[in-house]
Amino acid sequence: MKALCWNGTRKLNVERVSDPSILNPKDAIIRVALSSVCGSDLHLVNGFIPTMKAGDIIGHEFNGEVVEVGSEVKKLKKGDRVVVGSVIGCGECYHCTHDEWSLCDNSNPNAVYQEKLFGYPTAAIYGYSHLFGGYAGSHAEYIRVAYADNGCFKIPDGISWEQSLFASDALPTGYMAADMAVKPGDIVAVWGAGGVGLMAMKSAWLKGAARVIAIDRFDYRLAYAKQECKAEIINYSEVNVLEELKELTGGRGPDVCIDAVGMEARSSNKLEYAYDKVKQNLRLQPDRAAVLRQAVMACRKGGTVSVVGVYSSLVDSFPMGILMNKALTIKSGQMHAQKYIPHLLDLLQKGELDPEFLLTHKWPLDAGAEGYKMFNDKADGCMRVAFNPSVMA
């Protein structure tokens, strides 16, 4: 089959590799309909996530059709149209049975390495480095899905591939950012108007937010925030974010600050940005935390900072004193896909959510490398490019 492989920093190639097969009784093989790029892939592509190996197939946000099931798969059958959560959960361990799927005890075959770095290992993620299990990703004609009964969700009738695609990752991640933190009546500020940030804005409304504020530097993304997500907007390259947020919130600050950017954050403070960038490139710090620092500073006293932007390990100059003295709460995590997807598909079917507007480009897999370049450069008004390795009706 064809697959998009990572062969080094900013080096992606479409390769001919063998088809996946069932390796465990709870596996299924999915013929991929659509497979989207994700902002978190850029950390891999740009070489900031360790333990990638040349030849790894990337991609973790996808849907498709079941073509084969293992002997222990009970709920799926050949021909089912499914959307698959990017995070792999066994469904049986303490964390999965407590709806904390991204903390699964069992799904990561490389738990022993992750345990050394994190203290305790977390769930595996498709196409997301060997630290996260080394599972082959979805930018391919076929993908093996582990614990398929838990990871695959049937797409309701009348919902298209395009509509259901982002229920795999961007939508549940944004939804979780709001679900962890937002109470009715809250003012919610969201850093990053990418796929996840925009979904967090929509979800904040669903959770009862009184107002939603979007912070980004790309006007076309802020336009989506305003039009699609009814958010007030701040372009951080034009104004002082802290002053602006203070002014917009009657001098109190937002109750909830959502970081939907993560480890490759830019900063409007040129000195801070240069400091972070140089240290990250010299590998003196793995993660740039400009958004996290600003969110802690901006947040209302006693408020909550909700982190769904991805960090790999350490950040420098984290304002612990501000967090502590302002009595802030941090909520965070890779998203618990299996907890949220059924509810989100329900909302899609009722028409209360429609993330399809994120899909600005649908390209063949052969254009994988160009797709990532366009997405990385924020060129051509790109929100998300999805590849269609197998063209399906």
Add this chain to the structure above:
Amino acid sequence: MNENSSVGQKPAVNVSNTERILSAVAAGYLLYSAATGNKARLVKAGSGAFLLYRALSGNCPLYSALGKARKPDPVKNINVRAVVTVNKPKDEVYTFWRNLENIPLFMKHIKSVTTMDDGRSHWEANIPGMSSLLSWDAEIVKEEEGTLLGWNSLPGSVIDNAGKVTFADAGENGTEVSIVITYRAPFGPAGESIARLLNPIFKNMVKEDLRNFRRYFETGEIPTIKGQPSGREETATIL
């Protein structure tokens, strides 16, 4: 120090260290030659196995027959400990472990365990770096229903070992399974330093075995990526 309730009877050590190491080297040569050569394979294999036993146990049946005196055995016991919490009730976990034949389902170096009518069991292991199977007999020497299992290898085992698994109720977290394995370094005091070097590897192996126990017992399978496609395959081609 031995942490387990008892250790097995050891065959008397009557082979000196130097001799044990020499025996091991000679055994390795003979076994290799028996496996790959085509002359006198049976003789080589037989004498190789005999020397290997001498090296590992420090006991030479020939010396015993000739009345060679027992040497003091200064080898210390080495303990390896690991613990895991499994999301299942204690009784289920205990019952699964009590059937020793289940053990190869999650311990990847144990090839088989066969229980016999008298309560004894026969173990076969694939030890990394060794071409032949290692086997020994063991018996359960202590049992508290639902709480504890203790075993001992029987005299003549190439790896003299004893172990204990305890099961403790952890409320809504399930059951805590703790294991202590006590073993005596093969190759005597000289081997002891080697064993100390290898101990972290052995410890990691036991920890991974317990992790695999949880994976297997909770989900019925052990996660893997072996055999999945990648651009590292020999036949992979960039299009």
